[in-house]
Amino acid sequence: MNEDREKQPSADAPSELRQDPVSGEWVVIATGRAKRPHDFVSVRQRTTTQSKDMCPFERMFPAARGVYRRDGGNTADDWFVQVVPNKYPAFVEGACPVLREDGPYRVTDGIGFHEIVITRDHERPLGLQTPAEADLVLQAYQDRFRAIKQDPCIRYISVFHNHGPQAGATIEHPHSQIIALPVIPPDISRSIAGSQAYGEAHGGACVHCAVLKHELRSGERVVYENKDAVVLAPFASKTAFELRIMPRTHGAYFENAGVSERQGAAEALAVSLDCLFKGLGDPDYNFFLHTAPVGHAEMFSHYHWHIEIIPKTAVWAGFEIGTGIEISSISPEEAALFLKTIHH
Amino acid sequence: MNEDREKQPSADAPSELRQDPVSGEWVVIATGRAKRPHDFVSVRQRTTTQSKDMCPFERMFPAARGVYRRDGGNTADDWFVQVVPNKYPAFVEGACPVLREDGPYRVTDGIGFHEIVITRDHERPLGLQTPAEADLVLQAYQDRFRAIKQDPCIRYISVFHNHGPQAGATIEHPHSQIIALPVIPPDISRSIAGSQAYGEAHGGACVHCAVLKHELRSGERVVYENKDAVVLAPFASKTAFELRIMPRTHGAYFENAGVSERQGAAEALAVSLDCLFKGLGDPDYNFFLHTAPVGHAEMFSHYHWHIEIIPKTAVWAGFEIGTGIEISSISPEEAALFLKTIHH
Numbered sequence: 001m002n003e004d005r006e007k008q009p010s011a012d013a014p015s016e017l018r019q020d021p022v023s024g025e026w027v028v029i030a031t032g033r034a035k036r037p038h039d040f041v042s043v044r045q046r047t048t049t050q051s052k053d054m055c056p057f058e059r060m061f062p063a064a065r066g067v068y069r070r071d072g073g074n075t076a077d078d079w080f081v082q083v084v085p086n087k088y089p090a091f092v093e094g095a096c097p098v099l100r101e102d103g104p105y106r107v108t109d110g111i112g113f114h115e116i117v118i119t120r121d122h123e124r125p126l127g128l129q130t131p132a133e134a135d136l137v138l139q140a141y142q143d144r145f146r147a148i149k150q151d152p153c154i155r156y157i158s159v160f161h162n163h164g165p166q167a168g169a170t171i172e173h174p175h176s177q178i179i180a181l182p183v184i185p186p187d188i189s190r191s192i193a194g195s196q197a198y199g200e201a202h203g204g205a206c207v208h209c210a211v212l213k214h215e216l217r218s219g220e221r222v223v224y225e226n227k228d229a230v231v232l233a234p235f236a237s238k239t240a241f242e243l244r245i246m247p248r249t250h251g252a253y254f255e256n257a258g259v260s261e262r263q264g265a266a267e268a269l270a271v272s273l274d275c276l277f278k279g280l281g282d283p284d285y286n287f288f289l290h291t292a293p294v295g296h297a298e299m300f301s302h303y304h305w306h307i308e309i310i311p312k313t314a315v316w317a318g319f320e321i322g323t324g325i326e327i328s329s330i331s332p333e334e335a336a337l338f339l340k341t342i343h344h
Numbered sequence: 345m346n347e348d349r350e351k352q353p354s355a356d357a358p359s360e361l362r363q364d365p366v367s368g369e370w371v372v373i374a375t376g377r378a379k380r381p382h383d384f385v386s387v388r389q390r391t392t393t394q395s396k397d398m399c400p401f402e403r404m405f406p407a408a409r410g411v412y413r414r415d416g417g418n419t420a421d422d423w424f425v426q427v428v429p430n431k432y433p434a435f436v437e438g439a440c441p442v443l444r445e446d447g448p449y450r451v452t453d454g455i456g457f458h459e460i461v462i463t464r465d466h467e468r469p470l471g472l473q474t475p476a477e478a479d480l481v482l483q484a485y486q487d488r489f490r491a492i493k494q495d496p497c498i499r500y501i502s503v504f505h506n507h508g509p510q511a512g513a514t515i516e517h518p519h520s521q522i523i524a525l526p527v528i529p530p531d532i533s534r535s536i537a538g539s540q541a542y543g544e545a546h547g548g549a550c551v552h553c554a555v556l557k558h559e560l561r562s563g564e565r566v567v568y569e570n571k572d573a574v575v576l577a578p579f580a581s582k583t584a585f586e587l588r589i590m591p592r593t594h595g596a597y598f599e600n601a602g603v604s605e606r607q608g609a610a611e612a613l614a615v616s617l618d619c620l621f622k623g624l625g626d627p628d629y630n631f632f633l634h635t636a637p638v639g640h641a642e643m644f645s646h647y648h649w650h651i652e653i654i655p656k657t658a659v660w661a662g663f664e665i666g667t668g669i670e671i672s673s674i675s676p677e678e679a680a681l682f683l684k685t686i687h688h
Contacts, residue, residue, distance in 0.1 A: 014436045015454030017527060025530040028454060030434060090374060090671060092358045103558040104551070105579050110359030110372055160662025168661025177663070183361060185667035186369040207448070214447040235449050288666030310665055317512025318504025319521065321654055322632030323529035327434060 015327075020236040022194040022207055023187075027236045028327040037330065037338035040240060040313055041281045050172040052122040057173040065115065066143050068136040080120045081136045083144055083178075089114035090179065096153035097182050113148050113180035117141065117159075118173065125163055125174045127273035127282070135266035137176065141289070142262065144178055145255035149294045154180045156188060156293045164284025166312040184293050191290060192303060199302040208304035211235075212246050221336045224271050224343055228264020231272050233332035233339070239314060240330040241280065241339070243272045245307040252292035252303040265307065271343055272309055279342040284312040359671075364580040366538040366551050367531075371580045372671040381674065381682035384584060384657055385625045394516040396466040401517040409459065410487050412480040424464045425480045427488055427522075433458035434523060440497035441526050457492050457524035461485065461503075462517065469507055469518045471617035471626070479610035481520065485633070486606065488522055489599035493638045498524045500532060500637045508628025510656040528637045535634060536647060543646040552648035555579075556590050565680045568615050568687055572608020575616050577676035577683070583658060584674040585624065585683070587616045589651040596636035596647040609651065615687055616653055623686040628656040 015030040052058055060067075061084040068081035091112030099108045117140050119129065126134060141159050148157055161176040162169035184192075198207035215221055215232050223243060224231040232244045245268045247261050257265070269287070276283055287309040292300035313329075320326050359374040396402055404411075405428040412425035435456030443452045461484050463473065470478060485503050492501055505520040506513035528536075542551035559565055559576050567587060568575040576588045589612045591605050601609070613631070620627055631653040636644035657673075664670050 014438065015434055017441075017452045017454055017525075019450040021448045021450075023530075026527050028434060030454075090359055090372060094358065097361075102579075103562070104365045104554050106363040106365075108361045110361055110374075156667075158663060158667050160666045162661045166659065168659040179663055181361075181667075181669075183370050185669050186367075187666070187668035190668075210448050218447070235446075286662035286665050288662050290666070308666070315510065315512040316660070317506045318630035318632050319502060319523055321630050322504045322531070322634070322652070323500075323502050323525075324531035324534075325525075325529045 018236040020194075020234075021198070021211060023190050024194055025190075025236070026325050027238055028325060029237070029331050030327055030329050037279070037334065040283070040330070041279075055122055055171075055173045057116075057118045057171065057175060058122060065147075066140050068140055070133065070136070080133060081117060081140045083115055083117050083140050086114040086116050086177070091181065108182060111153055111182050113151070113154070113157075113178065115144060115178040117144075117176040117178065119175065122173050125273075125277075125282075126161065126270070127163075127277035129270060131263070131267035131270045134270040135263050138262050138266045138269070141176070141178070142255050142257070145291075148178070148180045149255070151180070153182050154294050155184050156181045157291070158185065158288065160286060160288035162286050164282075164312065167284040167286045169284075188290065188293065192293070192300065195302045195304070204302070206250050206302055206304050208246065208306065209250055212248070220333050223275065223336050223339045224268060226264050226267055228261045229268040231268050233336040235332060237328050237332045237335070238326040239310055239312075240328050241276065241283075241311045241313055241335045242328070242332070243276075243309040243339075245269055245272065245309070247305065250304055252297070252300045252305065254289055254291040254305040257305070269307060269309075275339045275342040276309070276311055279339055280311065280313075286310045286312075362580040364538075364578075365542070365555060367534050368538055369534075369580070370669050371582055372669060373581070373675050374671055374673050381623070381678065384627070384674070385623075399466055399515075399517045401460075401462045401515065401519060402466060409491070410484050412484055414477070414480070424477060425461060425484045427459055427461050427484050430458040430460050430521070435525065452526060455497055455526050457495070457498070457501075457522065459488060459522040461488075461520040461522065463519065466517050469617075469621075469626075470505065470614070471507075471621035473614060475607070475611035475614045478614040479607050482606050482610045482613070485520070485522070486599050486601070489635075492522070492524045493599070495524070497526050498638050499528050500525045501635070502529065502632065504630060504632035506630050508626075508656065510628040511630045513628075532634065532637060536637070536644065539646045539648070548646070550594050550646055550648050552590065552650065553594055556592070564677050567619065567680050567683045568612060570608050570611055572605045573612040575612050577680040579676060581672050581676045581679070582670040583654055583656075584672050585620065585627075585655045585657055585679045586672070586676070587620075587653040587683075589613055589616065589653070591649065594648055596641070596644045596649065598633055598635040598649040601649070613651060613653075619683045619686040620653070620655055623683055624655065624657075630654045630656075 015028050017026050018029055019026050064082040064084050066083040067079050069078055070080045091110045091114045094111045097109035097111045145157050157180045159178045195207050221233045230246050234244050289307050291305040292303040359372050361370050363370050408426040408428050410427040411423050413422055414424045435454045435458045438455045441453035441455040489501050501524045503522045539551050565577045574590050578588050633651055635649040636647040
């Protein structure tokens with residue numbers, strides 16, 4: 001936590017510690033703080049600082065691994081989404097790496113995939129795209145997931161999107177990244193372990209389905225819903241205005257979601273980003289997909305894929321980095337109430 | 345990860361995935377990247393933007409829970425360190441909280457302690473303080489740990505220090521924070537579990553002692569050592585120029601460290617921060633202590649307290665937030681080599 005709170009009026013109510021029912025992690029919801037939704041509205045006007053003329057993503061890539069057009073598009077230049085290999089990858093394609101011992105340590109080569117999913121319009125981030133356009137992006141993700149998971153080295157495929165410099169985007173042109181890894185990332189392992197433990201304790205039930213059912217009944221953290229997907233402000237939000245897009249249908253694998261489910265998630269994503277854009281003045285954010293690891297499908301049937309959106313509403317300081325406990329300065333209930341009014 | 349790498353020359357060698365031997369977490373060391381230590385030198389000149397006249401910490405607090413003077417100091421105004429309750433605490437003192445169930449969730453009140461440890465000089469951060477001054481800070485931490493652990497609600501005491509706005513410090517005057525919690529934070533639980541698992545597999549041995557022995561033998565990641573403490577660039581560094589201060593003597597509890605050990609750690613801390621200050625041009629950073637949870641000492645005898653310093657050398661973006669895998673763009677070996685030359 002930073003010392004923001006030193007500047008806030010004192011509170012009668014203590015803060016609340018809330019435990020994530022999947023990961024078991026604790027977060028602090030500082031309910032007593034005086035911050036209100038409007039305190040989070042970004043005052044800066046985002047200005048395009050990287051000109052379209054100089055943008056490396058302003059062209060059709062011959063090496064594209066996938067090209068998607070909007071309805072009616074038919075010329076070669078008429079692309080809306082393209083997937084290209086990252087020119088300077090963090091993970092390179094190659095033979096499966098071998099785990100090596102180095103004294104008390106374990107190490108392996110960074111073998112995998114690193115690709116960029118680019119949308120057409122330089123100045124139109126995902127928050128300004130239509131549900132149909134967002135669906136082309138999810139379609140591109142799905143196709144690449146299906147192709148990459150054929151590689152025998154790959155254990156996990158991560159797709160993420162950085163919007164704005166504070167969220168780590170150094171190239172302004174809207175794009176997502178796909179990184180496929182030869183190991184299962186720690187956050188996914190924990191999520192899987194939590195989901196499995198819940199299943200074992202509840203006759204095979206899915207913890208995400210239980211949460212979804214509870215949230216739909218209570219409604220206080222539901223920001224948006226359509227027939228396939230629900231947008232929640234998670235009970236144990238790690239940051240203010242965190243959003244989670246949950247498909248209604250239980251399924252471990254994003255890449256196996258059907259067309260209707262994918263379209264529902266795309267619409268929910270477009271609405272969520274639109275709410276953040278309008279409600280908070282185009283804040284920087286990250287979003288990413290959580291889905292089951294590649295292979296051993298029988299081990300992951302309890303998992304439930306989803307999308308997490310994390311606006312950059314605070315700096316993670318020594319407390320967060322040193323403990324793993326995040327402090328959110330607005331309750332998810334209040335965040336949901338505010339964002340709901342933006343959409344309606 | 346952000347797209348910095350898209351701007352970097354391509355690499356022949358793939359990156360390396362390294363596993364932390366305690367937490368089991370993976371990090372990526374992007375060894376093939378072209379970044380060299382000098383690329384991390386902060387170009388900005390830090391300017392004091394919060395004037396001394398307006399600073400809320402520029403006074404002696406009557407409610408101070410501890411006051412420490414430099415040798416020779418004897419007047420009431422001659423303080424160097426004071427510990428004061430946070431005026432707007434994230435955790436408030438009170439009766440032990442009860443864990444409540446709320447549908448599928450668990451929640452508890454934010455009962456605990458939140459204190460500020462202030463050093464005297466407005467414009468002199470810890471990186472510019474002497475080892476003797478840093479020792480007064482550690483002494484203040486220790487005294488508060490010993491007092492706070494008497495409270496029956498407290499399960500963990502966290503002490504951390506934010507330096508610079510990017511590290512979450514909103515009040516510029518140098519200070520640390522102590523937060524005492526009624527739960528064990530997730531990062532500590534994992535660290536404890538990893539340390540315990542290693543002990544069980546190695547006849548009760550301490551994983552931190554094994555790492556220390558390995559590092560002292562190899563020397564390639566040792567930045568500084570004195571008779572009581574060693575400064576390492578960790579093998580599985582989460583950020584560029586991460587540093588860890590390890591006491592040579594095995595001990596689970598920071599607050600039980602003897603005077604010589606505390607002084608050794610203080611000197612190591614002062615040297616580390618001085619190296620970062622001079623070598624990287626006063627970067628923003630966080631540091632924090634990891635120590636065993638309060639109570640049940642027999643359960644934590646395998647633990648080994650230490651201090652971690654995390655410079656803000658990169659933005660954690662969608663990949664890091666979505667997977668828990670950090671990407672460091674310089675190897676700890678190269679970071680150690682560079683920082684070593686700063687001190688000598």
